[in-house]
Amino acid sequence: MLDIKSLTKAFGRNTAVDAVSFTVDRPAMIGIIGRSGAGKSTLLRMLNRLTDATEGQIVFEGRDVTALKGADKRAWQSDCAMIFQQFNLVPRMDVVSNVLHGTLNRRSTLATMFNLYPEEDIHRAIDILDRLGIAEHAPKRAEALSGGQQQRVAIARAIMQQPKIVLADEPIASLDPMNAQLVMDDLRRIHEEDGRTVIANLHTLDTARRYCDRVIGMLHGRVVFDGTPAQLTTGVARDIYGADGSFSESSTSTDIASLDREYA
Ligand SMILES: Nc1ncnc2c1ncn2[C@@H]1O[C@H](COP(=O)(O)OP(=O)(O)OP(=O)(O)O)[C@@H](O)[C@H]1O
Ligand SMILES: [Mg+2]
Structure with a gap:
């Protein structure tokens, strides 16, 4: 695919x-690792x-998406939605509106300007928040949520x-171990239950070892x-981490593995 x-x-x-x-032949959960x-x-x-590639191609379901422009490019960007370390929410906007922003690529500028979202989209946004266990926060401003909750809004x-x-x-780089685990569990569910490919x-x-079916190492x-x-x-x-000593078990074998014991 x-x-x-x-x-x-x-x-x-x-x-x-x-x-x-x-x-990637079939939906998978793929981790990419490598030093800074x-x-x-x-x-x-x-x-x-x-960002545009200097060379090479990205082919998705038989279609070259490397050089798409305008609406076609935006449609592709919806097909491969991105989540960032710093969540990238609109802090002063409420949670539901942040989630509805996810439909922007498919909507007219005018409808967006006036915050005109179809009722079914609003229901769908709430359903997704509910599935991620944060529906109760729907009316709050994004900035009022914890980091882990904000990342789950970004996933929604x-x-x-x-x-x-x-x-x-x-x-999960900005999250404490407990929230890191919740966010990784959500990404795993999105892969397993929805059949989406996750590349993290x-x-x-x-x-990477614990959550991914496949690991790609870059150097x-x-x-x-x-x-x-x-x-x-x-x-x-x-x-993968280089031969200059920047790899050590202690710097990489952190956090989540110990959680089962801590939070069991
Ligand atoms: N916008 C940019 N302009 C110039 N150089 C850049 C730009 N973005 C990244 N680079 C360079 O490209 C290389 C790869 O950077 P990249 O951010 O992809 O690494 P990374 O694996 O994500 O690292 P980290 O683990 O620190 O996030 C680095 O040498 C970086 O300095
Ligand atoms: Mg990086």
Whole structure:
């Protein structure tokens, strides 16, 4: 369904993403790992067309989406909704309106200006919030919610777009372990129950191992590992994180694994 072919992004002389290729045949939960500057965010931003590729192709269900423009590009951006580390909500706007923003790509500017949302969209937004366990916060301003709750609003906004793919750039990096687990559980459910593909940049190995069916490791813009969590041995992890000593078990084996004990 998704075919990434030799995707490359150069910033001047710096090649941030270097001929990355991989295929997703069926809905999957994929974690992308790698040290800072490996090119993880740039890769996701190219997939979502937030930034243009220098070379290569993104083919989704047989259609090249690499160079789409205007309404076609916006439709693709709905098909692969993105979630960010810093939630990117409108802080002073209420939660439901933030979720309804997820339909913007498909609506007229005029309807948007006057906040005219169809009743069925409002019901759907509330249903999604309910499913994520935060419907009670619907009328509150987004800024009044905790980080974990805000990230779940961001997930609701993404789901509102009815995406085939959910892209998440370090979705739990700003959250405490408890909320990190809730958000990862939600992403997993969105994959399993809705059959959506989730591609998440993750900063800890344990999270990738625990939640993903497939892990892609990047180093210096290239894919250096693509396999199952079981294949991701400590030796492989050391390769992914580089041979200069920046990898250590203690810096990467954090947080979520210990939660079962803490919150059981
Ligand atoms: N807008 C930009 N202009 C110039 N260089 C950029 C830009 N965005 C990213 N880069 C460079 O591209 C490379 C990859 O950056 P990227 O943000 O994709 O890495 P990352 O793997 O997401 O890192 P982190 O784990 O710190 O988020 C880095 O060398 C970075 O400096
Ligand atoms: Mg990044």
